[in-house]
Amino acid sequence: MSYYFTILSPTDVPLFNIAFGTSKSGGDGIARFRFPDTAQYMNQFIIHSSLDMVEEAQWMNGNMYLKHIDTYPPASAYISAFLTPSGARFLLLHQPPHAAGPNANAGGSGGGGGGGIGGGSSILGGSFAAGSSAARASASSIAANPTSPQTEEAVRQFMAEVYENYVKTVMNPFYRQGMEIRSAVFRSRVTAAGRKWL
């Protein structure tokens, strides 16, 4: 599973982004997206395109964690969102490893309709993948089931931890509201949260 995490200000200015891979089930924490290295902007493209969905979903209930809100089947990219009360958006794109085999696809479709479509297209996606992360993750791991309740829970924990650190970061007197987050401490904490939960 590869992740791309981004924080957007209430006015859609990107404040922070990071790409990382899973550390669960023997993952090495390195992101392996299905796009060639020259096309990493696809992550940003997909994640930003989900903003309409976020804006639609944000008034539906009072939760800050909006769960899985959008899927981009051609790349089998799943997007989860978290809103802070001040309107900053945390978006997490997760993409299961394309070569996870039929087990993963079955697991994905078990999780919901979106998973089925994603599973089918991952074969298509595999055609332009660079490198292979092989079937490292088992079907039961969160990596292979982007829409399962376990995954939702893991993402929720991750978001909560990032939120906690985000609050500390914006409390820094040298941080101006709406400024890009350059803090190395924050970055390392997000990395640690990713390693812990995802």
Next chain:
Amino acid sequence: MSSTTKASRIGEELWKTRVDKVNAELVTLTYGTIVAQLCQDYDGNYQEVNKQLEKMGYNIGMRLIEDFLAKSNVGRCANFRETADMISKVGFRIFLNIAPTVTNWTSDNNQFSLVFDENPLADFVELPDDGRAQDELWFSNILCGVLRGALEMVQMQIEAHFVSDVLRGDDTTEMRVSLVRYIEDEMPPEEE
């Protein structure tokens, strides 16, 4: 040693009974804003920011000693070691609810270090990463001024400066305090 434990008892007691508490974030954010604003006003001239913070602290210290003595009702310290305990165990306790460790005395008992395990002024703070703040800015420099101002009002001329700060990536936050001299009562300059 007994003066140390006595001082900490006084400090604890005062903290519980005589001190009005305010929200820690209020203090932290207010102080942080002041420092950030100074950095902006002096255009990143951190030496100047340190100097201004020290001066602000000096002015605070000169009044704060009055409040301190009124609250604590302690008498004159017999020696500088006792003064150090008073500062750490009573002064810092009632104003910031911390008690920095007094250590590293010189053999002539005129210099010591205050090691801060925690520093409420610097919660949440990360110094700007412009490559200079880490080497030049003493974020909590106001405390040096406070000590200088307060002790000056009780006939002690001291010099205080930070030697390390966890904000800069050091292991500890340490302030060095040295006694310059006891100010003898001086006649006011001749008036006519």
